[in-house]
Amino acid sequence: MANLTINGKPFTLDVEPDTPLLWAIRENAGLTGTKYGCGIAQCGACTVHLDGVAMRSCGISVSEAEGKQITTIEGLASGNTLHKVQEAWIAQDVPQCGYCQSGMIMAVAALLNEKPKPTDADIDEAITNICRCGTFQQVREAIHTIASA
Amino acid sequence: MNKHISPRLNRRAFVIGTAAVGAGLAIGLDLPFGGPAVVRAADGSPEIGAWVVVRPDDTVVIRIARSEMGQGSLTGLAQLVAEELECDWTKVTTEYPTPGQSVARKRVWGDFSTGGSRGIRSSQDYVRKGGATARVMLIQAAADAWKVPASECRAQNSVITHTPSGRTTTYGKVAEAAAKLTPPADVKLKDPKDWKLIGKGVNRLDTVDKTTGAMIYGVDVKLPGMLNAAIKDCPVFGGKLKSFDEAKIANMKGVKKVVRVGDTAVAVVADTWWHAKTALEALPIVWDEGDNAKVSSESIAKWLAEGLDNAQPAYVGNKNGDAKAAIAGAAKKVEAVYSYPYQNHATMEPMNATALYTADRCEVWCGTQNGEAAFAAVLEASGLPAEKCDVHKVMLGGGFGRRGQTDYVRQAVMIAKQMPGTPIKLLWSREEDMAHGRYHPITQCKMTGAFDANNNLIALHYRLSGQSILFSLRPEALQNGMDPAAFQGVAQSGEAAFGYSVPNLLVEHAMRNPHVPPGFWRGVNVNHNAIYMECFMDELAHAAGQDPLEFRRKLMGNHPKHLAVLNAVAEKIGWTTPAPQGVYRGIAQVMGYGSYVAGAAEISVTEGSKIKVHRIVASTDPGYVVNPAQVERQVAGSFVYGLSALFYGGCTVKGGKIEETNFDTYNSMRINEMPKVEAVMVPSGGFWGGVGEPTIGVAAPAVLNAYFAATGKRIRHVPLRDQNITFA
Numbered sequence: 113m114a115n116l117t118i119n120g121k122p123f124t125l126d127v128e129p130d131t132p133l134l135w136a137i138r139e140n141a142g143l144t145g146t147k148y149g150c151g152i153a154q155c156g157a158c159t160v161h162l163d164g165v166a167m168r169s170c171g172i173s174v175s176e177a178e179g180k181q182i183t184t185i186e187g188l189a190s191g192n193t194l195h196k197v198q199e200a201w202i203a204q205d206v207p208q209c210g211y212c213q214s215g216m217i218m219a220v221a222a223l224l225n226e227k228p229k230p231t232d233a234d235i236d237e238a239i240t241n242i243c244r245c246g247t248f249q250q251v252r253e254a255i256h257t258i259a260s261a
Numbered sequence: 262m263n264k265h266i267s268p269r270l271n272r273r274a275f276v277i278g279t280a281a282v283g284a285g286l287a288i289g290l291d292l293p294f295g296g297p298a299v300v301r302a303a304d305g306s307p308e309i310g311a312w313v314v315v316r317p318d319d320t321v322v323i324r325i326a327r328s329e330m331g332q333g334s335l336t337g338l339a340q341l342v343a344e345e346l347e348c349d350w351t352k353v354t355t356e357y358p359t360p361g362q363s364v365a366r367k368r369v370w371g372d373f374s375t376g377g378s379r380g381i382r383s384s385q386d387y388v389r390k391g392g393a394t395a396r397v398m399l400i401q402a403a404a405d406a407w408k409v410p411a412s413e414c415r416a417q418n419s420v421i422t423h424t425p426s427g428r429t430t431t432y433g434k435v436a437e438a439a440a441k442l443t444p445p446a447d448v449k450l451k452d453p454k455d456w457k458l459i460g461k462g463v464n465r466l467d468t469v470d471k472t473t474g475a476m477i478y479g480v481d482v483k484l485p486g487m488l489n490a491a492i493k494d495c496p497v498f499g500g501k502l503k504s505f506d507e508a509k510i511a512n513m514k515g516v517k518k519v520v521r522v523g524d525t526a527v528a529v530v531a532d533t534w535w536h537a538k539t540a541l542e543a544l545p546i547v548w549d550e551g552d553n554a555k556v557s558s559e560s561i562a563k564w565l566a567e568g569l570d571n572a573q574p575a576y577v578g579n580k581n582g583d584a585k586a587a588i589a590g591a592a593k594k595v596e597a598v599y600s601y602p603y604q605n606h607a608t609m610e611p612m613n614a615t616a617l618y619t620a621d622r623c624e625v626w627c628g629t630q631n632g633e634a635a636f637a638a639v640l641e642a643s644g645l646p647a648e649k650c651d652v653h654k655v656m657l658g659g660g661f662g663r664r665g666q667t668d669y670v671r672q673a674v675m676i677a678k679q680m681p682g683t684p685i686k687l688l689w690s691r692e693e694d695m696a697h698g699r700y701h702p703i704t705q706c707k708m709t710g711a712f713d714a715n716n717n718l719i720a721l722h723y724r725l726s727g728q729s730i731l732f733s734l735r736p737e738a739l740q741n742g743m744d745p746a747a748f749q750g751v752a753q754s755g756e757a758a759f760g761y762s763v764p765n766l767l768v769e770h771a772m773r774n775p776h777v778p779p780g781f782w783r784g785v786n787v788n789h790n791a792i793y794m795e796c797f798m799d800e801l802a803h804a805a806g807q808d809p810l811e812f813r814r815k816l817m818g819n820h821p822k823h824l825a826v827l828n829a830v831a832e833k834i835g836w837t838t839p840a841p842q843g844v845y846r847g848i849a850q851v852m853g854y855g856s857y858v859a860g861a862a863e864i865s866v867t868e869g870s871k872i873k874v875h876r877i878v879a880s881t882d883p884g885y886v887v888n889p890a891q892v893e894r895q896v897a898g899s900f901v902y903g904l905s906a907l908f909y910g911g912c913t914v915k916g917g918k919i920e921e922t923n924f925d926t927y928n929s930m931r932i933n934e935m936p937k938v939e940a941v942m943v944p945s946g947g948f949w950g951g952v953g954e955p956t957i958g959v960a961a962p963a964v965l966n967a968y969f970a971a972t973g974k975r976i977r978h979v980p981l982r983d984q985n986i987t988f989a
Contacts, residue, residue, distance in 0.1 A: 128514065135535035139489075144481035145474015147658070149609050150691045154924040157609055185474035198472040205464045208894060209331030210471030211478060211609040211658030236933030242924060244609050244659050245331045246901025248932040250894070 114174040119187025129175035134158040136174045145185035145214045156241030159215035160184050166222035185214035196258050197221045204254040208245035216241045229259040311369045312391030319419050319433035321348045325355045326370035327380040328630050330660035332953045333891035334380030336465045340887055341385055344458045345392030349419040355466055360636035361651030373632035376665045376781055378854035378951020381887055385949050393448040402439035403430050462890030478658045479628040482615040484684035488517055489534035490676050491541040494526040494697050497550040497917035498776050501525055506545040513540040520679045528676050534688050553776045553917040561775045568726025568771030569707040575769040578748035582765030587720035591711030595804045599977040601789035603912035604701035604782055610658020611694040612669035615686040616677035623650045628657035630665040638667035642674035662781035666699050692922040699780025702728035706793040716805040720765035729772050730779045750790035756855040760823030761816040783902055784957035787853035791958030795849035799966040810836050810848055823850055826859040829880035829943045834861040847966030849959040856883040856950030860959035866971040871989035879956055880941040884948035895952045897938035903960030905930045911980035934988045
């Protein structure tokens with residue numbers, strides 16, 4: 113059993129303590145916006161926020177996540193108001209296949225929390241998610257659009 | 262906000278043939294390529310329901326047969342239909358018909374296959390006619406109601422106007438009446454100069470759900486009572502499953518069943534995938550690896566190298582003059598050997614499919630690039646007839662050619678068949694996905710160029726040795742044993758024609774098929790052919806003491822479209838003006854998938870081996886550009902895919918298995934390594950080319966030629982990681 117707080121809501125999940133947070137989120141909490149890509153914290157498709165910090169949920173056990181505020185892509189918007197990153201993503205038409213974009217958006221949201229006006233170098237350092245479609249150009253442009261708003 | 266209706270998972274909600282039609286209009290049409298005539302109901306009246314549905318609230322649902330996997334053709338195809346339909350674009354949504362519905366209606370939606378950059382180019386004619394047919398019928402219905410000639414009415418933005426009287430109505434109001442009309446036998450398509458929506462970079466129709474986590478990919482499918490399966494197939498291709506000791510994992514949490522999947526694989530079915538995967542890893546498995554366990558990258562390379570010997574048999578793909586004789590008598594010769602490795606598609610979403618089998622029905626939910634091939638796989642694996650099967654397509658987390666194959670669909674059905682009545686979601690681990698790809702084929706190429714005394718190129722011998730995709734996947738497409746697709750980019754004519762005129766030319770392929778299964782990997786044979794040819798063209802230019810651009814231009818007089826895209830990148834990158842201090846340029850061009858493309862790169866190199874790509878310019882002539890914003894993204898994405906393969910890719914073979922099993926050993930470019938791609942559109946009109954793949958051909962050679970300009974060193978083998986060359 114694990115007691116998790118996901119998107120502000122309490123979840124009591126029937127999982128072993130070493131279950132990766134990713135799978136507890138997807139299979140036990142039923143929130144499938146967070147994606148499985150590699151399982152070894154390389155690709156970033158499973159990025160969520162733990163107490164506001166972007167983390168790769170495939171590499172964190174549920175026991176490590178207990179007591180922390182977990183935010184997934186489904187919890188990024190405030191009610192019906194999309195997060196500014198989601199709005200920018202829609203305006204700039206960033207996603208291609210979209211599979212990596214939940215993780216990409218979560219990573220960018222965390223970066224902008226920390227640095228509201230990131231430089232290209234900040235982006236290069238903080239955004240290390242793999243996108244096989246190659247949306248990097250739109251990702252960068254969308255971040256700068258948000259920063260200059 | 263336009264919103265793509267995600268393919269829904271409730272089967273009843275997804276019966277589009279009846280439910281949606283009941284709410285409005287669905288219009289069938291003749292397929293122009295030998296398909297069925299207008300689909301008719303049993304009583305002989307025209308059945309309604311193919312490409313367009315108009316709801317009473319004026320919402321237009323456009324049916325899309327091809328698959329969306331990020332390339333944007335769902336939006337592009339909708340633009341094509343909407344252009345002719347003259348509907349309100351802000352009220353357009355899309356919907357996938359199922360392959361089963363299509364087959365039941367004599368393939369009214371045509372080909373579902375989404376590969377070969379064919380999504381737009383090979384369906385543009387009939388989907389535009391689908392839109393035009395609907396427009397004609399809607400106008401006729403309005404004219405009938407007003408008792409005026411249809412010729413006095415026009416439609417724009419879903420509003421029909423009777424011009425003389427000024428009366429108006431909307432599509433939604435006349436849809437029911439229009440549905441009862443006989444579709445016109447023939448419709449006239451707009452002149453391209455009158456297009457309003459085609460050519461506009463409108464936003465994609467499927468973006469919102471991709472930003473909120475709501476989009477459903479195959480991996481996200483949920484069905485009541487569903488169980489999850491993890492699978493291991495024999496890691497040596499061609500090997501078999503000998504035995505497994507399921508007693509060892511029987512008591513592990515969540516495990517429901519351990520099943521054999523054909524002769525080669527074993528799967529664990531559990532309550533969650535995490536439990537299934539954990540138990541599978543603990544399962545003792547004995548493989549019968551067979552003779553292929555002796556194969557290695559080294560043994561394959563040796564075998565391919567033997568094929569470079571002119572004494573070995575080879576298929577001739579393109580020829581004029583007598584290249585061998587001209588080379589033998591030439592004043593100067595240049596020869597080089599290149600190679601290109603296996604590559605995994607590495608879609609972000611690993612292969613998966615969800616199957617529900619009962620004694621009299623089998624349905625599958627999956628991402629697929631070929632709905633009809635997946636449907637055929639379901640029929641075969643289930644043993645049930647077409648009317649008892651169907652495939653429900655969901656969004657693909659990347660395809661790149663991998664999801665045109667149906668191995669994962671077949672496996673899901675084979676597992677589900679052993680647990681009738683229980684929906685089974687089969688998901689491959691990343692490791693399984695990497696180990697069981699359908700890899701970019703492995704090849705080597707020996708090229709020989711010969712000059713006369715005035716440094717004119719008089720002969721070129723292009724000798725390819727290596728794997729044929731068609732031999733493995735579509736042997737019926739071989740021509741007397743020859744794989745015509747092997748010559749993509751260096752072919753005499755057609756959609757991937759060679760862009761140079763050389764008086765004596767010999768292009769040939771010594772086919773050698775190792776046991777590693779090849780597949781259609783974005784760009785397919787254009788990739789290596791463009792790298793080989795364009796890097797060697799650079800070598801020839803330097804050997805002749807000529808500028809690489811000028812050298813090419815002299816050979817391209819008979820290939821104006823190839824030349825135009827090359828000139829476009831040269832101009833944009835400023836080829837004739839000096840590059841910034843320490844920055845060097847490379848250039849390349851190729852034709853593939855009916856489009857002409859060229860690329861140019863500006864790079865700097867530090868410590869001889871650290872490459873920074875500063876700038877990329879890429880030009881495309883696809884004939885017509887349907888959505889320039891999406892074409893730009895395909896062009897930039899092709900560079901990311903092509904340069905990832907160049908720098909980080911390459912799958913090696915040891916003990917008959919693929920060695921790279923995750924992104925730690927098969928890496929992919931990140932944002933810090935990728936410069937902005939400046940895409941230049943030079944559509945010349947009059948033809949329809951694809952855009953998803955051709956540009957990948959010029960990505961690597963543009964950078965490799967720039968590397969030579971910077972260092973004087975020629976790189977002839979991919980990937981660069983093997984040669985300790987990295988991104989700066």
